[in-house]
Amino acid sequence: MEPAQAMIKTKLPKGFTSNSVNCGVRKYRPDLGIISSEVDMVVAGVFTKNEGRAAPVKYCQSILPSDRIRHIITNSGQANSATGNRGIEDNLELVQHTASTYGCLPEQVVISSTGVIGVPLEMKKLKRGINELHDRKSKSANSFALAIMTTDLIPKSVYKDIELSEGKVRLTGVCKGSGMIHPNMATMLGYVFTDITLTPESAQRYVRDIADKSFNMISVDGETSTNDSFFLAANGQSGLTLNDPEDERIFLEAFEEISIFMAKSIAADGEGATKLIEVQLKGHNDLERAREAARGITNSPLIKTAIHGEDPNWGRIYSRLGQFGVPEEMMNRLNLSIQGVPIVKSGQPIPLDYYKMKTRFTEDVIKIELDFCSGDIQTVAWGCDLSKKYIDINTEYN
Incomplete structure (x- = not known):
């Protein structure tokens, strides 16, 4: 376009x-x-x-x-x-x-x-x-x-x-x-x-x-x-x-x-947003559950605020997936990357340079990639970070 x-x-x-x-x-x-x-x-x-x-x-x-x-x-x-x-x-x-x-x-x-x-x-x-x-x-x-x-x-x-x-x-x-x-x-x-x-x-x-x-x-x-x-x-x-x-x-x-x-x-253009979040999910075996999991990440206040604060706290993503019903056997196959940097491989964390990774979170678009290696279903969800300005806008809306 x-x-x-x-x-x-x-x-x-x-x-x-x-x-x-x-x-x-x-x-x-x-x-x-x-x-x-x-x-x-x-x-x-x-x-x-x-x-x-x-x-x-x-x-x-x-x-x-x-x-x-x-x-x-x-x-x-x-x-x-x-x-x-x-x-x-x-x-x-x-x-x-x-x-x-x-x-x-x-x-x-x-x-x-x-x-x-x-x-x-x-x-x-x-x-x-x-x-x-x-x-x-x-x-x-x-x-x-x-x-x-x-x-x-x-x-x-x-x-x-x-x-x-x-x-x-x-x-x-x-x-x-x-x-x-x-x-x-x-x-x-x-x-x-x-x-x-x-x-x-x-x-x-x-x-x-x-x-x-x-x-x-x-x-x-x-x-x-x-x-x-x-x-x-x-x-x-x-x-x-x-x-x-x-x-x-x-x-x-x-x-x-x-x-x-x-x-x-x-x-x-979300109220108070400074970053677009894109979640690319693949390797699932159920379309509706895949969509729920992807949207669950974009809708998490903990993840949204971490991204706003430029904090690569991937544990919040892992926890959110479990909350949205991703079964343990799929979590054990999970490959997770953020901003193109591998974070989890086959369900196991990869040693991460926290401060180097933090610099990647200064970008305007934060891409989270998930592969469950369990099927051919893929989907994409979008959201934004959550800032103090969101509160200001909504307390003044009327």
Whole structure:
């Protein structure tokens, strides 16, 4: 993925437009964004497993997957979670107002929210903002990326053009997330837009599978939000399909690539984070247990604080693996390396120059490699260190 594609102007696929406004919920930056398609699009999604689901999550789960969506609208600053019946009614009113403003049916509008939990939506401001959005259109996703931010330090968007057997298609990804990140489908919102032709069934299958390899493999603080959502939207405006298995492979490879790029961007932008943690695990014999073990490391406060303090205390990693059910016979085969330096071989520690190793922990990305030599399952998880700034940010959030 070329950095320029992620950091400068993030182009939308054919037939998509977007924009954002500041409607007054946030003080200084956009707080309401929309992405629209010129024609009906297929939209599928996966959502939080938190039992306290926000009103927009419940609404989206009731209408998706669908092949009739025209608009995706998102507000930031107020999550519309823990707002009771009023939240359900406010969500529906925003959907209906968007549909009326844009001349479509309510069931053609997808909505998501992020921000403070337990605060009712400021409906007058949001409805006024929807009216303003109608008169603004852009073919870049950048303004939408700004509008969905909360404690994020940077907007997160990326695009990739791919060549299929009969022509080019584009995938554009936008996401937000910095704290309350431990998705189980962080607050995490992710969107991928494409001009390929998909069915609702294939889109749902693709988004579920890719979520498990990307957004479900990140953790900042172990907190699963009430609003976590990941959407795939396809409007077919390229005129191309994925009937050719090789085309499908190329498309899914690109979809996975930009989803992992976004997931890593969220982990790297974790609240107060100074280092990205990447755990590469292989040689396991059970995929779900492998994923649990890898995420267990990225989510450990002891490991996260050790990495922040640039302390190569690998015993915390060993202990965490046992906590997450790695059996003794696999631990006895473990090969562990940190920053490319072997630490454990066949379950036995290798003499370590502590101070030399400590200098390797000054780097921005800390890579932990695990090989259990017990199977062909491999997975990757991402997280970040835990600093005092995380406490400062979250004590001041409201």
